[in-house]
Amino acid sequence: MNTIRCSNTLRDMMSEHKRHGRSVGFVPTMGFLHKGHLSLMKRAKAHCDHLVVSIYVNPLQFGAGEDLDRYPSDPEGDAEKCESAGVDTLFCPKTLFADSHATTVSVAGLTAGLCGASRPGHFDGLATVVARLFGIVQPDIAVFGEKDFQQLAVIRRMTKDLGMAINIMGAPLIRDTDGLALSSRNTNLDPLEHQRALSLHQALQFIQTHPSPSAKERIQAGMALLQADRVDYLQIVNPVSLQPIQQIDGPARVLVAAWIGNTRLIDNMAI
Amino acid sequence: MNTIRCSNTLRDMMSEHKRHGRSVGFVPTMGFLHKGHLSLMKRAKAHCDHLVVSIYVNPLQFGAGEDLDRYPSDPEGDAEKCESAGVDTLFCPKTLFADSHATTVSVAGLTAGLCGASRPGHFDGLATVVARLFGIVQPDIAVFGEKDFQQLAVIRRMTKDLGMAINIMGAPLIRDTDGLALSSRNTNLDPLEHQRALSLHQALQFIQTHPSPSAKERIQAGMALLQADRVDYLQIVNPVSLQPIQQIDGPARVLVAAWIGNTRLIDNMAI
Numbered sequence: 202m203n204t205i206r207c208s209n210t211l212r213d214m215m216s217e218h219k220r221h222g223r224s225v226g227f228v229p230t231m232g233f234l235h236k237g238h239l240s241l242m243k244r245a246k247a248h249c250d251h252l253v254v255s256i257y258v259n260p261l262q263f264g265a266g267e268d269l270d271r272y273p274s275d276p277e278g279d280a281e282k283c284e285s286a287g288v289d290t291l292f293c294p295k296t297l298f299a300d301s302h303a304t305t306v307s308v309a310g311l312t313a314g315l316c317g318a319s320r321p322g323h324f325d326g327l328a329t330v331v332a333r334l335f336g337i338v339q340p341d342i343a344v345f346g347e348k349d350f351q352q353l354a355v356i357r358r359m360t361k362d363l364g365m366a367i368n369i370m371g372a373p374l375i376r377d378t379d380g381l382a383l384s385s386r387n388t389n390l391d392p393l394e395h396q397r398a399l400s401l402h403q404a405l406q407f408i409q410t411h412p413s414p415s416a417k418e419r420i421q422a423g424m425a426l427l428q429a430d431r432v433d434y435l436q437i438v439n440p441v442s443l444q445p446i447q448q449i450d451g452p453a454r455v456l457v458a459a460w461i462g463n464t465r466l467i468d469n470m471a472i
Numbered sequence: 473m474n475t476i477r478c479s480n481t482l483r484d485m486m487s488e489h490k491r492h493g494r495s496v497g498f499v500p501t502m503g504f505l506h507k508g509h510l511s512l513m514k515r516a517k518a519h520c521d522h523l524v525v526s527i528y529v530n531p532l533q534f535g536a537g538e539d540l541d542r543y544p545s546d547p548e549g550d551a552e553k554c555e556s557a558g559v560d561t562l563f564c565p566k567t568l569f570a571d572s573h574a575t576t577v578s579v580a581g582l583t584a585g586l587c588g589a590s591r592p593g594h595f596d597g598l599a600t601v602v603a604r605l606f607g608i609v610q611p612d613i614a615v616f617g618e619k620d621f622q623q624l625a626v627i628r629r630m631t632k633d634l635g636m637a638i639n640i641m642g643a644p645l646i647r648d649t650d651g652l653a654l655s656s657r658n659t660n661l662d663p664l665e666h667q668r669a670l671s672l673h674q675a676l677q678f679i680q681t682h683p684s685p686s687a688k689e690r691i692q693a694g695m696a697l698l699q700a701d702r703v704d705y706l707q708i709v710n711p712v713s714l715q716p717i718q719q720i721d722g723p724a725r726v727l728v729a730a731w732i733g734n735t736r737l738i739d740n741m742a743i
Contacts, residue, residue: 208635212635212637215637216637219490219491220490220493221493222491222492222493298633299632299633301629302633303579303580303581303582303629303633304577304578304579304580304599304629304630304633304634305577305578305580306575306576306577306578306603306634307575307576307577307578308574308575309574309575309576310574311574328575332577332603332634332635333633333634333635334635335635336634336635336636336637337635337637339637358572358574358575359575361570362569362570362573362574362575362604363575363577363603363604363607364479364483364603364604364605364606364607364608365607366483366486366487366607366608366610
């Protein structure tokens with residue numbers, strides 16, 4: 202496994218692979234890798250000749266007062282996991298943005314609700330860093346987890362809108378044996394918080410199997426189960442437009458973002 | 473010469489060229505081609521295996537009340553000129569943006585003054601269409617004229633910021649024998665307006681050769697020569713940052729945008 206820290210070096214290497222007809226797969230991450238990330242790498246590995254994983258905690262997608270400074274990290278552990286997962290190139294830039302950086306990529310509509318409403322600027326920062334990473338890595342395919350369901354929709358939209366020749370693949374959310382959706386942020390939970398965090402998954406399951414066709418009724422029932430300190434949202438939406446729906450008479454997705462102590466967790470489930 | 477109207481078809485063709493190690497050159501235009509455009513094509517042709525020219529009048533870069541509806545066009549003449557210039561693929565999409573298009577690319581700073589100030593939204597529309605065209609065409613090099621000096625700076629910045637493996641080349645502004653900077657919009661000038669339009673070039677030359685180190689003095693002297701109905705700006709700026717300068721003690725650029733009748737013309741010159 203190559204480990205590369207310089208964007209220009211990586212871009213030149215990847216251009217060379219492309220010129221020789223080798224397909225490039227890409228999994229961008231913020232590190233502190235868990236089984237969820239490894240499942241994305243496995244998916245990507247099956248669809249490319251050369252697999253690139255990036256580890257970069259992108260400051261642009263964190264708002265003021267968010268957890269940028271205490272985002273967990275484990276560079277050595279991450280490198281070992283990537284090596285075992287068959288990653289060909291690990292990209293760990295010290296920084297991705299020049300001081301002179303001036304470009305922002307924004308996706309309207311899809312980013313208005315859900316995490317877009319509770320984290321202003323988050324999706325601009327996300328779309329911008331992913332566009333830049335796509336420029337450097339030049340992947341043929343890129344894999345994103347359904348754990349960040351809105352993020353996946355935003356990246357799909359951006360990729361399509363900017364005409365990029367990149368196949369965006371989703372991969373299912375991975376849960377711990379107790380049902381908690383895997384997240385690097387789970388490491389911030391103490392044992393009691395971890396216990397309360399299970400209520401997110403339990404509420405989603407309850408909503409998923411609830412007999413009522415009314416989204417409002419299901420949400421009310423699910424909300425009563427949440428043992429969170431604050432709920433940013435618990436919503437049932439159209440899985441493509443991410444617009445809230447009233448009646449459940451076709452494909453739907455229930456999404457939640459809630460705070461357990463100082464940790465903001467998200468989860469979602471198909472209905 | 474291939475003529476392609478469908479974005480997906482073009483992207484697949486270009487991906488195929490890239491996989492076979494052939495370099496792609498690109499000149500995006502809005503059509504009604506003149507010798508300025510042909511000089512860009514010549515420059516690009518010398519640096520690539522396969523030359524793509526696009527003709528698309530991008531609605532996103534026109535503001536309300538601007539001349540989108542009366543932008544000149546000559547599809548047959550353009551095709552002949554491209555053929556003669558050795559263009560390999562002519563891309564003439566009917567439209568470039570899906571109804572569901574939601575992505576905007578913005579470049580801050582460089583777009584604040586000059587045309588950015590007099591044409592709000594123009595550079596967002598420009599950066600967005602060029603990013604999309606770059607995604608579809610996947611060029612190794614792209615050539616833009618120095619006629620649109622601010623545009624060239626914005627595209628360079630965007631390309632760098634988004635990590636794109638594209639070499640952006642500038643090409644000198646081309647003038648008519650009487651000094652008028654070539655522009656598709658010149659066709660809108662009647663003979664008297666054409667005569668008055670020459671004052672742009674004359675004012676720039678006067679400013680260029682003026683002995684004073686004071687930008688203000690040179691601008692005042694140049695302004696007196698302009699026979700325009702309205703002047704959007706006449707400014708001396710740093711050629712990289714595009715920030716106005718007071719004292720001319722290094723590289724500088726003088727830029728003008730002015731209205732002759734209903735036609736807005738731009739021109740610029742190195743100092």
